[in-house]
Amino acid sequence: NLLPEVTCDVCFQLFYDPVTTPCQHTFCSKCLLRTLDHSPLCPLCREVLPGFAFYHDHPSNVILLNLLLALFPTQYAARKSSSLADDGLTSILENVPIFPCTLAFPNQPVSLNIFEPRYRLMIRRVLENGTNAFGMTLHPNPYTGEEIMYGTMLRVKRVQMNIDGTSGVDTVGTWRFQIVKRWWVDGYMVANLKRLNDYSLDNEARLNALPSPSNLSIDFIDSATTDELVERCLMFVRRMRTRLAPWVAHRMDAAYGPMPEDSGRLSFWMALVLPIDDYDKAKLLTLQSPHLRLQLVAHWVAALDKQGWWRNSGCVIM
Structure with missing residues (x-):
């Protein structure tokens, strides 16, 4: 006979982590937060409730919680399992x-x-x-x-x-x-x-079996070593800094951090500062070879230099 009195009026299940509002209505904490996503009113009496932040990590109704644990231990355990399942608590690669x-x-x-x-x-x-x-x-x-x-x-x-x-x-x-x-x-x-995950740079057989990331025909880039591609990126950044106002270069450092020395991270950092479309930059996410990513970045740099974008644009990077 007591079960209907401890049922949430939002999900119509046994209270889980019950929270009582100032208007003296009780709901599951997650149910209350979900209703507040859409309306600041109490789901029952429509009284205006305190702001969302008030109920985030709000203490449970301890008296009611102890009552639930004492009288309905099996049902409450099932509600807990159901709640965790709703949250998608599984492998880091699933759900x-x-x-x-x-x-x-x-x-x-x-x-x-x-x-x-x-x-x-x-x-x-x-x-x-x-x-x-x-x-x-x-x-x-x-x-x-x-x-x-x-x-x-x-x-x-x-x-x-x-x-x-x-x-x-x-x-x-x-x-x-x-x-x-x-x-x-x-x-x-x-x-x-x-x-x-990135391939090992030592695995030359796998690296050479991968296709070039660009159909641009630039012999140096396609035949360059990883160290040569890194140097090409360094030269571009030095040239870029000489053409930027000091405050713009400072903002770039603050936004993206210092240029990384690791070849695996360098390609991503370069993509952040280059004035190209994000959907082109996203191609780097698909490449598991740091060498091929640097090749693609080097093609972008060569294309920008060919366009003479330094002469035609101001502080485009920011």
């Missing part, structure tokens, strides 16, 4: 939330302003299930309609919840992936992934 938004590379800081209800829910889930990570891809190409199947995993470093439910999220890129299978859960994309 991974995907946020199509912007281009991201490994080791790159990415700051986001999350305001859509579906992505507010996604961020809460990755924090609650302990992964603190989600995938980032570009939107489908607006010119070709091509779906983007490669991206970068982002690790959440800091979340600032705002009173209106939006949040500022600071992340950093970790590793690259290919989407193997995808579907949608509560409005956002979820996918099974294949992790992409």
Whole structure:
């Protein structure tokens, strides 16, 4: 007879992590947060509730929680398992939330302003299930309609919840992936992934078997060693700095950090500072050879030099 009294009026299941509002109505904490994604009103009496941030990590109703654990231990354990399943707590390569938004590379800081209800829910889930990570891809190409199947995993470093439910999220890129299978859960994309790691530069047989990343015919680039390609990138950056105003160069350093010495990271850093389309830059995500990535960057640099973009554009890099 008591069970109907401890049932949430949003999900119609036994309370899980119950939270009581100032208007004295009780809901599962996740149910309440999801309703606040769409409306600041109590789901029952329509009274205006405190802001979203008030209920983020809000203490449970301890008396009711102890009652549930004492009277309905089996049902409460089942609710906990169901809640974790809803959050997608599985392998780091399975059921991974995907946020199509912007281009991201490994080791790159990415700051986001999350305001859509579906992505507010996604961020809460990755924090609650302990992964603190989600995938980032570009939107489908607006010119070709091509779906983007490669991206970068982002690790959440800091979340600032705002009173209106939006949040500022600071992340950093970790590793690259290919989407193997995808579907949608509560409005956002979820996918099974294949992790992409770099090939060893010592494996020349594998490297030579890979195709050139560009159809541009520039003999030096296609036959250059990795060290020669790195030097070509260094020369470009030196030339770029001599043509930029000091404050622009300073802003570039602040935004992207110092030029990395590691050849595996250098190609991604170069892509960040080059004034080319993001969908072209995203081709680097598909290449598992640092050498081939540097080849592609060198082709971009050669094309920019041929266009004489230094003479025709000002501070395009920023």
